[in-house]
Amino acid sequence: MFESLQTKLNAVFEKLASRGRLSEQDVDLALREVRLALLEADVNFKVVKQLVARVRERAVGVEVMQSLTPAQQVVKIVHEELLKTLGEPARLDMSGPAPHVVMLVGLQGSGKTTTAAKLALSLRKSNKRALLVAADTYRPAAVTQLEVLGKQLDIPVHSEGTKISPPEIVRHALQRGREGAYDVVILDTAGRLQISEEMMHELEEIQALAHPQEILLVADAMTGQEAVNVAKGFHERVKLTGLILTKVDGDARGGAAISMREVTGVPIKFLCVGEKTDAIEPFYPDRLASRILGMGDMLSLIEKAGETVDRAAAETMTRKLVKGQFDLEDFLKQLQQIKKMGPLSQLLEMIPGMGRATKDLAPDVTDKQVRRIEAIINSMTIDERRDPHLMNAGRKRRVARGSGTTVPEINDLLNQFRQMQRLMKQMSSGGRGLRGAFSDMFR
Amino acid sequence: MFGLFRKTAAQQAEDDAKIQASLSKTRQGFFGRITTIFQANEVTDETWDELEELLIQADLGINTASQLVAHLRERVQRERLKRVEDVRAVLKDELLKLLAAPPVMTIDEPRLLTVMLIVGVNGSGKTTSIAKLARYYKARGKKVVLAAADTFRAAAIDQIKIWGERTGVEVIAQAPGADPGAVVYDAIRASQETRQAELLIIDTAGRLHTKYNLMKELEKVRAVCARQVHDAPHETLLVLDATTGQNAISQAKHFKEAVQVTGIILTKLDGTAKGGIVFAIEQELGLPVRFVGTGEKADDFAEFEPKAFVDAILD
Numbered sequence: 001m002f003e004s005l006q007t008k009l010n011a012v013f014e015k016l017a018s019r020g021r022l023s024e025q026d027v028d029l030a031l032r033e034v035r036l037a038l039l040e041a042d043v044n045f046k047v048v049k050q051l052v053a054r055v056r057e058r059a060v061g062v063e064v065m066q067s068l069t070p071a072q073q074v075v076k077i078v079h080e081e082l083l084k085t086l087g088e089p090a091r092l093d094m095s096g097p098a099p100h101v102v103m104l105v106g107l108q109g110s111g112k113t114t115t116a117a118k119l120a121l122s123l124r125k126s127n128k129r130a131l132l133v134a135a136d137t138y139r140p141a142a143v144t145q146l147e148v149l150g151k152q153l154d155i156p157v158h159s160e161g162t163k164i165s166p167p168e169i170v171r172h173a174l175q176r177g178r179e180g181a182y183d184v185v186i187l188d189t190a191g192r193l194q195i196s197e198e199m200m201h202e203l204e205e206i207q208a209l210a211h212p213q214e215i216l217l218v219a220d221a222m223t224g225q226e227a228v229n230v231a232k233g234f235h236e237r238v239k240l241t242g243l244i245l246t247k248v249d250g251d252a253r254g255g256a257a258i259s260m261r262e263v264t265g266v267p268i269k270f271l272c273v274g275e276k277t278d279a280i281e282p283f284y285p286d287r288l289a290s291r292i293l294g295m296g297d298m299l300s301l302i303e304k305a306g307e308t309v310d311r312a313a314a315e316t317m318t319r320k321l322v323k324g325q326f327d328l329e330d331f332l333k334q335l336q337q338i339k340k341m342g343p344l345s346q347l348l349e350m351i352p353g354m355g356r357a358t359k360d361l362a363p364d365v366t367d368k369q370v371r372r373i374e375a376i377i378n379s380m381t382i383d384e385r386r387d388p389h390l391m392n393a394g395r396k397r398r399v400a401r402g403s404g405t406t407v408p409e410i411n412d413l414l415n416q417f418r419q420m421q422r423l424m425k426q427m428s429s430g431g432r433g434l435r436g437a438f439s440d441m442f443r
Numbered sequence: 444m445f446g447l448f449r450k451t452a453a454q455q456a457e458d459d460a461k462i463q464a465s466l467s468k469t470r471q472g473f474f475g476r477i478t479t480i481f482q483a484n485e486v487t488d489e490t491w492d493e494l495e496e497l498l499i500q501a502d503l504g505i506n507t508a509s510q511l512v513a514h515l516r517e518r519v520q521r522e523r524l525k526r527v528e529d530v531r532a533v534l535k536d537e538l539l540k541l542l543a544a545p546p547v548m549t550i551d552e553p554r555l556l557t558v559m560l561i562v563g564v565n566g567s568g569k570t571t572s573i574a575k576l577a578r579y580y581k582a583r584g585k586k587v588v589l590a591a592a593d594t595f596r597a598a599a600i601d602q603i604k605i606w607g608e609r610t611g612v613e614v615i616a617q618a619p620g621a622d623p624g625a626v627v628y629d630a631i632r633a634s635q636e637t638r639q640a641e642l643l644i645i646d647t648a649g650r651l652h653t654k655y656n657l658m659k660e661l662e663k664v665r666a667v668c669a670r671q672v673h674d675a676p677h678e679t680l681l682v683l684d685a686t687t688g689q690n691a692i693s694q695a696k697h698f699k700e701a702v703q704v705t706g707i708i709l710t711k712l713d714g715t716a717k718g719g720i721v722f723a724i725e726q727e728l729g730l731p732v733r734f735v736g737t738g739e740k741a742d743d744f745a746e747f748e749p750k751a752f753v754d755a756i757l758d
Contacts, residue, residue: 036505039499039504039505040504040505040689041689042688042689042690044500045496045499045500107686107711107714108566108568108711108739109565109566109567109568109684109711110566111565111566138739139602140570140601140602140605140606140609141598141599141601141602141604141605142598142602144597144598144601144602145596145597145598145599145601145602146597147598148597148598148619149597152597193711193713193714193715194714194715195714195715220566220684220686220687221690222564222684222687222688222690222691222694223686223687223688224502224686224687224688224689224691224716224720225499225500225501225502225688225716226502226686226688226714226715226716227686227688229715229716230686247564247565247566247651249651249653249654250564250651250652250653250690251652251653251690251693252688252689252690252693253689253690255688256688275565275595
């Protein structure tokens with residue numbers, strides 16, 4: 001559904017012969033696409049307007065750098081402006097005497113309770129003791145939910161059922177926090193609408209008595225244009241100190257983050273990326289910027305690879321790739337490395353421009369495909385793997401028998417492999433993207 | 444039997460009033476401003492741009508918004524409309540057209556056991572919506588049973604049990620971590636045999652539509668329904684938070700593919716967000732809105748009426 005901005009801009013600029021300087025006309029054409037991409041990503045339209053104006057100012061008349069195409073040049077400027085808007089990553093403020101009070105606020109269903117548990121767990125990893133406080137007495141079983149999470153993680157939870165008012169619960173919890181020498185007290189408040197007078201007043205009350213060092217707005221990454229009103233509403237009543245974006249593991253572009261950041265000016269502190277209690281990450285502006293522009297999440301992929309792939313082996317591989325000396329044996333090794341990293345579809349999503357292309361592939365299909373490729377290569381001799389040209393009709397028949405496949409399947413693999421080799425050469429000499437190669441491979 | 448569960452005139456009026464009331468904030472907000480735009484006498488290029496922006500701001504999405512504006516513009520020109528009132532009427536007409544005429548809901552059709560499957564992403568409001576549905580159909584004379592098939596999220600079972608007590612509806616549950624398919628199997632058997640229920644509403648765990656394994660799990664739950672009861676699930680409703688932006692289309696698409704969603708419950712309509720994405724979903728995927736959640740109480744709930752919805756937005 002969404003195409004990467006870069007692809008769209010490429011199409012725009014292909015029509016223009018002009019090179020060198022970006023003319024006003026070029027920029028306006030490009031900015032129309034930029035505007036669409038940002039709106040599709042749920043960035044608030046007013047924020048889009050401001051951003052586009054800033055990009056325009058910077059882009060008109062700019063000399064296109066030697067190494068870049070005009071499209072890349074514009075994307076670069078947009079990316080930089082997004083980065084500026086998203087701001088620097090920030091950590092929890094732990095200055096001053098303990099216990100530090102962290103209050104989580106937000107709409108219903110944004111993920112406050114789960115986030116509270118995740119925060120407590122990540123604090124424990126840095127040797128900080130946290131006390132979770134169940135101050136949501138409204139939603140049925142919210143208190144139980146926090147208690148269950150606390151028990152699972154072995155983190156203490158302060159709860160007093162649902163009969164006592166939240167400010168009162170918080171008062172007791174603070175005392176317990178001080179007496180128990182906790183480092184951090186995390187307040188899980190009830191979800192509320194920013195326009196609900198009564199509920200917002202309750203938050204102010206809690207704020208007045210607890211003096212939280214951090215008041216974090218927990219917001220769903222899938223939020224639409226409304227994000228601006230929500231952030232503004234909460235910021236006006238209880239001064240926010242930061243944002244936490246949840247459900248980032250879905251396919252939402254997360255443009256809401258830009259909107260909220262722009263209207264509040266407070267930093268984004270964490271991203272929640274899964275249902276498991278350890279699925280919370282510090283915020284990296286460049287990754288989110290790329291994601292909002294639909295450019296994939298190459299950095300996360302590289303990081304993931306870093307966790308599983310042997311660095312030296314990877315470097316040898318890269319050298320081979322660049323020189324075009326990549327053979328089937330390397331290919332097999334590569335496949336095995338990739339398999340260690342998790343389901344293929346998830347990895348492909350992180351590659352720029354690939355996200356949407358792989359959406360339709362079920363992982364078991366691709367993984368089955370991978371197993372088949374492995375079987376074929378395993379049935380070849382070392383010589384055949386190093387030089388696929390050796391594969392004549394007789395050898396193909398043998399390999400087909402050995403791997404339980406058919407000759408046409410082997411031909412397919414060899415063809416794809418040749419294409420890939422060609423592509424790698426092109427890439428290393430600065431050609432176009434990976435998309436074609438990958439979609440061919442898993443057709 | 445058939446007519447018994449149809450809405451009475453009084454219920455209809457009550458439902459309309461709820462949609463009106465919950466949307467009154469919208470009227471003063473985004474959509475209200477659309478009306479203001481047309482109150483200026485001359486319709487200029489800027490008027491159209493501004494209109495498009497307002498539609499975008501209501502989360503209709505760039506595609507739907509620009510198509511709608513283009514269409515409206517064309518009609519206004521063709522029909523030589525000058526008066527702001529006429530333009531407004533045409534806008535209302537076009538918005539209503541986007542919501543089309545949805546097929547009739549099949550929940551009320553006479554059958555031994557009707558099965559309703561409720562799905563959605565995390566935090567969209569499934570459990571609360573189920574409580575409201577239970578209350579809604581109980582008030583209309585049905586014997587309702589709930590199945591607690593969200594066995595994953597901490598305390599989800601407790602949450603639905605509390606709602607069950609509050610609404611006086613039986614909840615069939617197993618221990619946390621149990622296989623949701625097994626819970627559904629048991630719930631259907633119990634509904635058919637010991638409980639003599641007419642309507643079984645199944646609560647499922649929230650899941651992001653991009654999680655392959657979790658979507659497979661949901662397909663399995665659906666398969667269990669289909670195997671146990673003829674034509675089940677008779678309605679599969681996707682619970683959608685009205686504050687959701689463009690990602691709602693992706694959600695609807697994936698859930699539709701996996702479990703043949705038949706309609707939408709639009710929740711949290713009591714905020715300032717007004718679920719304009721519903722227009723895009725209806726247009727792109729043909730999924731009608733069936734119910735709206737208009738607040739936190741169990742009776743803050745109404746059947747969706749396209750006309751009331753659009754009327755409330757523009758009048």
